[in-house]
Amino acid sequence: xxxxxxxxxxxxxxxxxxxxxxxxxxxxxxxxxxxxxxxxxxxxxxxxxxxxxxxxxxxxxxxxxxxxxxxxxxxxxxxxxxxxxxxxxxxxxxxxxxxxxxxxxxxxxxxxxxxxxxxxxxxxxxxxxxxxxxxxxxxxxxxxxxxxxxxxxxxxxxxxxxxxxxxxxxxxxxxxxxxxxxxxxxxxxxxxxxxxxxxxxxxxxxxxxxxxxxxxxxxxxxxxxxxxxxxxxxxxxxxxxxxxxxxxxxxxxxxxxxxxxxxxxxxxxxxxxxxxxxxxxxxxxxxxxxxxxxxxxxxxxxxxxxxxxxxxxxxxxxxxxxxxxxxxxxxxxxxxxx
Numbered sequence: 001x002x003x004x005x006x007x008x009x010x011x012x013x014x015x016x017x018x019x020x021x022x023x024x025x026x027x028x029x030x031x032x033x034x035x036x037x038x039x040x041x042x043x044x045x046x047x048x049x050x051x052x053x054x055x056x057x058x059x060x061x062x063x064x065x066x067x068x069x070x071x072x073x074x075x076x077x078x079x080x081x082x083x084x085x086x087x088x089x090x091x092x093x094x095x096x097x098x099x100x101x102x103x104x105x106x107x108x109x110x111x112x113x114x115x116x117x118x119x120x121x122x123x124x125x126x127x128x129x130x131x132x133x134x135x136x137x138x139x140x141x142x143x144x145x146x147x148x149x150x151x152x153x154x155x156x157x158x159x160x161x162x163x164x165x166x167x168x169x170x171x172x173x174x175x176x177x178x179x180x181x182x183x184x185x186x187x188x189x190x191x192x193x194x195x196x197x198x199x200x201x202x203x204x205x206x207x208x209x210x211x212x213x214x215x216x217x218x219x220x221x222x223x224x225x226x227x228x229x230x231x232x233x234x235x236x237x238x239x240x241x242x243x244x245x246x247x248x249x250x251x252x253x254x255x256x257x258x259x260x261x262x263x264x265x266x267x268x269x270x271x272x273x274x275x276x277x278x279x280x281x282x283x284x285x286x287x288x289x290x291x292x293x294x295x296x297x298x299x300x301x302x303x304x305x306x307x308x309x310x311x312x313x314x315x316x317x318x319x320x321x322x323x324x325x326x327x328x329x330x331x332x333x334x335x336x337x338x
Contacts, residue, residue: 013152016161018283029272030172031189034179039186041265046126046186048268049119049252052245053110053131054193057102057138059241061145064094067234069149076153088150089218090226095146099139107135118253123261130186137194144201151207163203171196244278 036044068091075084106113110131111124119127134141144167151160171192178188208214218226248271255263 013157014284016157018280019161029275030168030175031186031193032268032272034175035186035189036265036268038179038183041261042122042126043186044268045261045264046119046123046130047189048248048264048271049117049123049256050114050127050130050134052117052249053106053113054134054141055242055245057106057134057141058145059238060098060102061095061142062149062241063234063236063238064091064098064142064230065146065149065234066237067091067230067232068094068146069153070233071229072150073153085213085215086218086222086226087230088213089215090223091146091150091230092214092216093218093223094227094230095143096139099142102142103135103138106138107132110135117249118256120256123256126186130190133187133190134194137190137197140194140198140201144197144204147201147204147208150213151204154208154211154213156207156211159207160204163200163207166203167196167198167200170199240282244274 032044032047035047068087071087072084072091075081075087110128114124114127114131117127144163148160148164151157151163174192174195175189178184178192182188184191205214251267251271252264255267259266
């Protein structure tokens with residue numbers, strides 16, 4: 001009976017996480033969908049070639065948030081409330097500082113970064129327009145993404161899902177208005193993205209304030225050590241979130257050289273499918289993390305492994321089966337290579 005109850009609790013955490021990460025995958029393709037249908041291959045290509053920069057911003061929030069949340073749960077389980085709150089405060093300070101740093105860096109270096117990613121000519125100018133706005137809202141994305149793991153570790157997996165869904169719905173509605181109705185192109189898509197992330201951040205902050213878990217109170221003498229511990233753990237989730245984008249960067253550069261905008265736009269649609277699959281698997285890991293941290297070294301690990309296996313689709317079958325129809329949704333000028 002106890003084991004059955006443990007499995008029930010496990011899925012209470014994992015299922016909302018998987019659903020919210022699946023929606024995050026859709027979140028990632030919303031800009032491409034509206035821009036591709038509004039501006040054609042050039043707009044979809046600009047969003048896709050700029051996406052690795054967006055991914056860095058989101059991955060940074062994920063890494064810091066996961067690192068802090070893991071230490072919070074471990075210390076909470078050990079009945080060390082003071083130490084747990086220090087890691088909450090340390091993570092929040094790290095999120096704020098990294099937000100400021102990345103906002104300034106990306107805003108002023110967006111042109112060299114896009115050039116490094118292979119953007120040229122009109123592709124570069126549209127990418128700059130998109131990333132300039134994304135950079136100004138980087139703090140919303142980093143803090144919003146970083147607070148989600150804390151909500152799960154405070155026992156609110158369904159609230160975490162709600163906050164992510166609220167951001168997604170806001171982004172989708174605003175994409176429709178800004179890109180299709182008002183014709184603001186990639187700038188409208190970027191603005192919709194940061195507003196959607198801002199909604200997620202505000203809902204997450206409201207939850208922490210409601211639970212009286214929001215704190216920035218940590219002795220300055222401890223901030224460095226706590227931040228270092230968070231970063232040490234956070235490197236792994238940051239790296240896992242960034243790994244798919246390494247191949248995206250490489251393929252985009254080859255696509256520019258050998259196929260131009262149409263090749264980038266076509267691969268963008270394939271990358272979106274892959275993105276959703278990766279995020280579903282990440283949802284299993286992030287959903288089980290609060291329980292793994294709480295029951296460190298105990299019986300939850302086998303369940304996490306089992307859940308990962310049963311959630312893994314046959315990638316080739318899924319991609320081949322829906323690729324042709326999926327690509328056509330983004331631009332009527334893309335000839336499918338599926």
